[in-house]
Amino acid sequence: MGRSKSKRVLESIGRSGIIGITGGIGSGKSTIARRLAEYGYTLYLSDDEAKRLLVSDLSLRHEVEQLLGKEVYRHDRYQPEAVLSKLKSDPSLLEKLNGLVHPVVKADILAYPKRPLLVESAILFESGIDSLCDCVIAVLAPREIRLARVLARDKNMTEADVLRRMEHQLSDDELRRRADICVLNDGSRAIEQVAEEIVNNEYLLSQ
Numbered sequence: 001m002g003r004s005k006s007k008r009v010l011e012s013i014g015r016s017g018i019i020g021i022t023g024g025i026g027s028g029k030s031t032i033a034r035r036l037a038e039y040g041y042t043l044y045l046s047d048d049e050a051k052r053l054l055v056s057d058l059s060l061r062h063e064v065e066q067l068l069g070k071e072v073y074r075h076d077r078y079q080p081e082a083v084l085s086k087l088k089s090d091p092s093l094l095e096k097l098n099g100l101v102h103p104v105v106k107a108d109i110l111a112y113p114k115r116p117l118l119v120e121s122a123i124l125f126e127s128g129i130d131s132l133c134d135c136v137i138a139v140l141a142p143r144e145i146r147l148a149r150v151l152a153r154d155k156n157m158t159e160a161d162v163l164r165r166m167e168h169q170l171s172d173d174e175l176r177r178r179a180d181i182c183v184l185n186d187g188s189r190a191i192e193q194v195a196e197e198i199v200n201n202e203y204l205l206s207q
Contacts, residue, residue, distance in 0.1 A: 016110075016115075016132060016133065016134055017115030017116045017117060017134070018109065018115070018116070018117045018119060018132050018133045018134060019041070019116060019117070019118050019119065019133055019134060019135050019136075019137065020118075020119050020120075020121065020124045020129060020130055020132075020133035020135070020136040020137065021033050021036070021118060021119070021120050021121075021124075021136075021137040021138075021139065022120070022121055022122060022123075022124035022125065022136065022137070022138055022139070022175070022179070023122070023138055023139035023140060023141075023175070023185075024122070024140075024141075024146060024166060024169045024170070024172070024175075025122065025146060025150055025162065025165050025166060025169065026141065026145070026146030026147060026148075026149040026150040026162070027139045027140060027141045027146055027185060028139055028141060028149070028185040028191070028194075029120060029122070029139040030045070030120055031191055032139055032183075032185060032191060032194055032195055032198070033045070033118055033120040035191050035192065035194075035195040036118055036195050036198060036199065037118065038195075039195070039199050040116075041116050041117070041118035042112070042114040042115070042116065042117050042118065043118050043120065044109060044112060044117055044118065044119045044120065045120050046105060046109075046119060046120060046121035046122075046123075046124075046127075046129065047121070047122070049105060049108060050101055050104075050105050051078055051080075053101070053104050053105060053108060054078045054101065055073075055076065055077065055078050057104055060100060060101065060104045061073065063100050064097065064100060064101075067093065067096055067097060067100065068082075068083060068086050068093065068097070069086070072086070083097070098127070102127045102128060102129075105127070105129070106127070106128065106129060106132060109129065109132055110132060119132075119133065122169065123169075124136060125170060125178055126170070130178070135180045135181065136178070136179045136180050136181070137179060137180070137181045137182075137183065137198060138172075138175040138176065138178075138179035138181070138182045138183070139183055139185050139194075140172045140175065140176070140182055140183065140184050140185065141184065141185050141186050141187075142186055143166065145186055145187060146162075146166070147159065147162055147163070147166075150162045181198065181201050183197055183198055
């Protein structure tokens with residue numbers, strides 16, 4: 001991490017009480033985030049909250065229906081499969097959908113009443129959520145380990161599916177460049193040890 005980034009982080013710690021945690025598919029970021037919640041952080045799972053907002057935020061829901069059609073909702077529920085079908089037929093819709101959803105999620109994070117808030121997101125940087133955070137944690141793991149983890153937990157995904165997802169995510173090198181704290185979760189240490197490394201980091205201790 002460069003000097004300018006270190007200075008920015010140290011000066012802004014405590015500004016919002018929001019910490020971001022990200023990492024590629026299979027890195028273990030969600031598992032580590034849940035473990036960190038046991039240390040007193042309120043956990044905000046961006047993907048789950050986005051799904052909630054897609055139903056509960058009527059303005060957002062209307063805009064999504066305008067973009068993708070009313071069939072992406074059924075019995076007052078958001079239908080991810082219908083959305084994926086639309087995106088496959090017209091990939092340009094993804095950027096438009098993100099342009100609707102991401103600002104609403106960011107506003108929801110800012111309005112969330114509990115602090116410190118730990119925001120978990122696979123697309124923390126791509127969505128701009130990092131701009132809300134005092135500090136960003138990146139969870140890293142070797143590609144082959146990530147692949148094995150995903151195939152073991154999700155029998156509906158093929159190796160090609162996982163590799164395709166990886167190709168569309170930020171590389172570990174890019175995460176190292178952009179994150180404030182990086183931790184390795186390659187299975188050589190227990191999750192508790194990885195979490196302790198994070199909570200004992202000087203940036204978080206200074207909050």
